[in-house]
Amino acid sequence: MPLYLTEDDVGSLAEPADAVPVIEACFRRMAAGAVEVMPRRRFAIDGGAFAVMAAVDHDLSVAGLKSYTVVDGELAFVVCLFELEGGTLQAVIEADRLGWLRTGAASGVAAAHLAAPDAASIGLIGCGWQASSQLAAIRAAVPGIERAVAWCRSPERLAAFCESNGAVPADGPQEAAACDVVVTATTSKDPVLRGDWLRDGVLVCAIGANDPRARELDAQVITRAAFVCCDSIEDAKLESGDLIDPVAAGQLDWLEVHELHEVVAGDVSGRQRDGDVVVFKSNGIAAWDVAMGHELVRRAKERGVGRTL
Incomplete structure (x- = not known):
């Protein structure tokens, strides 16, 4: 009988720091050719969209899909896992x-492999739901991070985020951008x-814009970059x-664009010099959902969490 896990169940089973090694292992399996990924497809529906993305992880002997709706600004997500x-x-x-969890963990993996060796600060532009997992996962992956600076357009949201996440409020995006690791986690259509x-x-x-009509980075970010990578070139x-x-x-x-799994596996050297500007563009891929779902199910069975259908 299949196991059913609620949002509360998932919250009881893992934190962003737990997800980092799960997603790093996923990247290594991708590099070894053990994972097949289907890019996200979106269908227009009244008031929003319906999205589907899928992957097969042969080493984990599991396949899965994530589907979700966005209707009038409200989202609902579900992952279904199948045993091969x-x-x-x-x-x-x-x-x-x-x-x-998995989105933050992917940036944590990127930071572990691509941040400068002496990276000690992180700046966040955007203070929403995703920003908190970005901060937690990168802190876990890069222990040298000592200072976090955040900025967003809402003073109230900024104050609440900083209090909850141990960050310092910035006076503007330039201050957040003057850090060793910079995360953009916004819904903006413009840089x-x-x-x-x-x-x-x-x-x-850059994790916020996954729409060909939206950008978080201006052209100079890309022209300054000595190395650019993403999660999936096909998806990008x-x-x-x-x-x-x-x-x-x-x-x-x-x-010139590489995939992060090439760096994780050692097939490509990401950062050549300490002074290089490096960009990781994250859209989110189903391989992460399958890997994280598999780990959650493993933990749930060990701890007796969830219910059978």
Whole structure:
């Protein structure tokens, strides 16, 4: 019988620091060719969209899909996992928090492999739901991070975020951008980060815009970057306005864009010099959902969490 996990169940089973090694292992399996990924597809519906994305992880012997709706600004997520042996439905997982965990963890993996060796500060532009897991996962992955600076357009949200997450409120986005690791986690359609704000040696993790019509990074961020990578080039060509527009303008070539799993596996050297500006563009891929779902089910069975359907 399949296991059903609620959002509260997921919250009781894992924190962002727990998710970092899970997603790092997923990247290593991707590099070894053990994972197949289907990019997200969105269907227009009244008031919003319905999205589906899927992956098969042969090493974990599990396949799965994440589907979700966005209707009038409200979202609902679910991940379904299937065992490859026998093809049975293994679990149904409410997946808002699961997505929060895996998205933050992916940036944590990027920071572990691409941040400058002496990185000690992190700046966040955006103070919403995703920003908190970004901060927690990167702190776990880069123990040298001592200072966090955050900025968003709402003073009330900024104050609440900083109090809850041990961050310092910035006077403007330039102050958050003057850190060793900079995360953009916004819903903006227009750039929120300018390349001339960045110090040498910065790692930029851009996680907010996964629409070809939206950008969080201005052109100078990309032109300053010595190394650009993403989670999936196939997906980036469909969703990453932050990369699609610079390629169209001749500021970047897709042949210059790498995938993070190449760096994790040691197939590609990401940072050549301490002073390099490095960009990780994250859209979110189903391989992470499957890997995180598999780990949650394992923990749930060990701890007796969830209910069978």
